[in-house]
Structures are given as structure tokens and as C-alpha cells.
Amino acid sequence: MIHREGYATLAIIYSFVILVEILIFYFTKNQAVRFSSLPIAIFILFFFTNFFRNPPREFASAPQTILAPADGKIVAIEEITEDEYLKDKRIQVSIFMSAWNIHKNLVPIDGTISYYKYHPGKYLLAINPKSSTLNERTSIGLNTGKHDILLRQIAGFMARRVVCYMQEGMQVKQNDELGFIKFGSRVDIFLPLGSEVKVQMGQKVKFGITEIAKLP
Numbered sequence: 001m002i003h004r005e006g007y008a009t010l011a012i013i014y015s016f017v018i019l020v021e022i023l024i025f026y027f028t029k030n031q032a033v034r035f036s037s038l039p040i041a042i043f044i045l046f047f048f049t050n051f052f053r054n055p056p057r058e059f060a061s062a063p064q065t066i067l068a069p070a071d072g073k074i075v076a077i078e079e080i081t082e083d084e085y086l087k088d089k090r091i092q093v094s095i096f097m098s099a100w101n102i103h104k105n106l107v108p109i110d111g112t113i114s115y116y117k118y119h120p121g122k123y124l125l126a127i128n129p130k131s132s133t134l135n136e137r138t139s140i141g142l143n144t145g146k147h148d149i150l151l152r153q154i155a156g157f158m159a160r161r162v163v164c165y166m167q168e169g170m171q172v173k174q175n176d177e178l179g180f181i182k183f184g185s186r187v188d189i190f191l192p193l194g195s196e197v198k199v200q201m202g203q204k205v206k207f208g209i210t211e212i213a214k215l216p
Contacts, residue, residue, distance in 0.1 A: 003104055005163055005180045006052025013048050017041045047099075051183065054104060059175040059208035064144075066108045066195075066212040068205040069151060069178060070187040072097040077197060082190045085115050085141050085150055090190040091197060093212055095205060097185050105153060105178040105187060106207045107142070109215075113170040114148065115141025118162075138164045140178070147215050150190040153181055175208045192216055 002010065024037050060067060076094035097103055117139045136155040141148060153162045164179035166172070181187075191197075194216035199205060205212070 001054045001056065002049070003052050003054035003180060005182070006048075009182075010048060010052060014045060017044055051099060051103065053102060055102070057206075057208060059106075060211070061174065062211060063110070063174075064146075064215050066149070066189060066191065066215065067106070067174060068095065068207045068210040068212050069105050069108045069189065070095045070097055070103075070205075070207050071101040072187075072205060074199050074201055074203045074205060075186070076188075077199070077201060079193070080190075082150060084117075084139055086148060086190060089193055090150075091193060091195055091213070093189045093191065093197065093199065095187045095189075097181065097187070099183060102207070103181050103183075103185065104207065105180065107172045107174060107176040107178050108151070108189065108212065109142065109144055109149070110174050111142045111144040111149075111172060113140060113166045113168055113172060114143040115139065115150070116164070116166055116168050118164070136162060138162050138179070140164065140166050142172070144215065147192050149192070150188075151178070152188040152190075153179055154186040154188065155181065189213075 021037060021041050024034060028034055072095040074093065075096040076092055078092055079089060080092045082090045119137050138153045140151045142151060153164060155162050161182045165177060189212060191213050192215065196214040198211045198213055
């Protein structure tokens, strides 16, 4: 299955690649060029199609537990001061998504969207800690009824568009679709102090399945 965010992009890419191949076939007499261009075209189509894939998945159900909002690798677990919305000390857990991960993002726990803000910014490598505050990003506050957490979708070096479906006041359920980030990116989660973090640095996680933390 292909995610809806990929329909227009893939239509443009497929049309362009097919057109280039037709032009090469009709206007290039060099057989080596003809045959070498085909595997390159196939790889390009495979890469972009794979990026926008949206396979079915059985999700977990875990009340008061933060499930992974994204596929990827844990690149940060640290205590920081979150000064945009929460204005206090938090445990930050960051998930880096490579170009080969599925880039759909999910809501990690039931709650109400209490804050939403889009920030234009730079396109540093998403694995860089500075990307959390310097890159293009979307910040989403989520109130669980007992706790406030913050999610941050961050564009990376390749990512040039962060898509978020949330609005302030929305009631959301665990594993509802939160958004999509195109071409390599990162998601930060800011948790209350005292949360029991259940992942380790370098661990690979899957959205809607891997338990990130148990709230206090």
C-alpha cells in the first residue's frame, strides 16, 4: 500500500523517469547508455515507492504507556529543559528515521491536542541534536488527562516537508495517524520526569508497537 502523501510525488517521479527513458531509447544510439539507464531508473522508482509505503500493521494497546510514534532508531535519551511549551525539565527520547524507514507518524497515547505550532527552519541532518530547535519542525502538545507531553516532528537534510494532521482541541486515540515526514527525519518525545523509559540508545523501534515509556 502507498501512503496518500505519496500519490502526487510518485506520479511526478514516475512520469519524469518514464519520459527520460523514452527519450534515451529514441535519441541515444549507444547501447551501453540504453542498458545502463534502465537499472538506474528502476532503482529510483523502487527508492521512492519504498519510501511512501504504508503496509498494514497490528498495533498494540497500552493505556498510560507511550508507544513509538515513528519507526526508526533511538538516538537520544536525556533530561533536558523544554522551553517552548512545557517550560520545565523533561525526559527527551528521540527517534531518527532513515530514508528506508516508514515515515508515517502515529499518536503515542490517548489524549487531547493542547498545543500546535509549525516552525520554519534549517535542514541539518536530523540525527544532529541541534536539529530539534533549528530545523523546520512541528510541535504538538498532548494532554493525557494526567500528564502533558510534547511531540516534535523534525525535518532532516533530505526532508523538505513535515505534514501534521493535528489541530488544537482534537480528541485523539493511541495509534491515530498524526502525520508524515518526507525523506529522512526525526521525532522527539518530551516525557514527564519519573517516566519509566523502556528503550535503550541505538534500539530500533516500530510505531504503534514498541513501548517507549510508562508514564508516572
